[in-house]
Amino acid sequence: MQKLTITRPDDWHLHLRDGEALKAVLPHSARQFARAIVMPNLKPPIRSVADAAAYRDRILAAIPAGEKFEPLMTLYLTDNTNPEEIIAAKASKFVKAVKYYPAGATTNSDLGVTDIRKCDRIFATMQQEDMPLLLHGEVTNTEVDVFDREKVFIEKHLMPLISRFPKLRIVLEHITTSDAVQFVLNANSKIAATITPQHLLFSRNALFKGGLRPHFYCLPILKREKHRLALLQAATSGNPKFFLGTDSAPHGRHTKETSCGCAGCYSALHALELYAEAFESVNALDQLEGFASFYGPDFYQLPRNPDQVTLTKKTWRIPDEVPFTDVGLVPLRSGEEMTWQRI
Numbered sequence: 647m648q649k650l651t652i653t654r655p656d657d658w659h660l661h662l663r664d665g666e667a668l669k670a671v672l673p674h675s676a677r678q679f680a681r682a683i684v685m686p687n688l689k690p691p692i693r694s695v696a697d698a699a700a701y702r703d704r705i706l707a708a709i710p711a712g713e714k715f716e717p718l719m720t721l722y723l724t725d726n727t728n729p730e731e732i733i734a735a736k737a738s739k740f741v742k743a744v745k746y747y748p749a750g751a752t753t754n755s756d757l758g759v760t761d762i763r764k765c766d767r768i769f770a771t772m773q774q775e776d777m778p779l780l781l782h783g784e785v786t787n788t789e790v791d792v793f794d795r796e797k798v799f800i801e802k803h804l805m806p807l808i809s810r811f812p813k814l815r816i817v818l819e820h821i822t823t824s825d826a827v828q829f830v831l832n833a834n835s836k837i838a839a840t841i842t843p844q845h846l847l848f849s850r851n852a853l854f855k856g857g858l859r860p861h862f863y864c865l866p867i868l869k870r871e872k873h874r875l876a877l878l879q880a881a882t883s884g885n886p887k888f889f890l891g892t893d894s895a896p897h898g899r900h901t902k903e904t905s906c907g908c909a910g911c912y913s914a915l916h917a918l919e920l921y922a923e924a925f926e927s928v929n930a931l932d933q934l935e936g937f938a939s940f941y942g943p944d945f946y947q948l949p950r951n952p953d954q955v956t957l958t959k960k961t962w963r964i965p966d967e968v969p970f971t972d973v974g975l976v977p978l979r980s981g982e983e984m985t986w987q988r989i
């Protein structure tokens with residue numbers, strides 16, 4: 647196949663940051679995606695509908711002239727979120743989901759939830775309002791091995807949560823294990839998952855190839871090859887419970903290449919091409935449109951996009967760095983060749 651035209655996709659998990667960083671990265675997402683679920687882990691986080699409205703305005707102001715892009719906003723759940731905020735969020739129409747970070751799990755999660763049971767009152771309101779819950783599904787206990795944190799979260803927290811709130815719509819975000827795939831397959835129709843390009847293309851070996859590779863470090867961390875294969879199978883299976891969410895998470899070069907580097911892979915520049923390569927590797931390009939453009943809007947009960955994008959078979963080199971703030975930003979797989987290009 648030399649050319650692939652699909653319905654314009656959306657990104658159901660994206661970090662856009664704020665200020666100069668936002669202005670630098672937003673054009674990349676807007677070129678590829680019509681809409682994105684925008685993560686609320688700013689400093690300070692987006693905790694109220696008023697915060698989300700102001701952040702949305704800043705995003706809209708940063709869209710390059712001539713591009714169309716719709717930010718779908720989220721609220722950051724804390725121990726102190728009020729049920730009234732959920733009702734206001736639903737009424738706002740532009741807040742589409744609420745994000746749960748376990749406190750301390752990842753970038754800017756210090757104000758996240760300290761004990762999931764503390765949020766039952768909120769989950770009850772979300773279930774009633776039909777407001778989706780987006781999960782960073784990892785436990786934070788230091789005694790749990792970093793490679794097992796997703797699996798333990800599913801067993802210890804997610805299964806009981808679903809029993810308590812069987813009608814709550816939940817996205818288990820950026821899944822990384824065959825355990826998560828199995829869990830989602832067995833769960834009721836309210837449960838879906840997003841999958842990133844890095845977890846479809848790389849196993850944890852990529853973190854150590856010829857030396858330590860900080861630009862492949864994200865959370866949840868890359869896992870064994872058998873998990874990558876399970877994710878690839880799920881993404882290309884045509885099952886609508888699995889859809890696209892890049893988790894593109896920009897961090898300036900100096901905050902990645904340092905003694906204690908930040909978690910996050912930057913893929914907004916070339917996300918669709920990366921997914922195309924992953925799907926092509928198992929002869930499943932015919933499944934890309936469903937994964938990238940249909941199942942996400944269907945889950946979020948939004949219309950599918952009316953326009954299309956085209957990828958062509960063409961070799962090009964991913965830049966070593968793209969402009970960001972005062973420092974550069976290193977894209978995922980920088981300096982390597984890609985075989986698909988968006989035209």
Ligand code: DOR
Binds near residue numbers: 687865895896909
């Ligand atoms: O790798 C990650 N980066 N995982 C997250 O959960 C957060 C994200 C970020 O905001 O940088």
Ligand code: ZN
Binds near residue numbers: 661685895
């Ligand atoms: Zn994320």
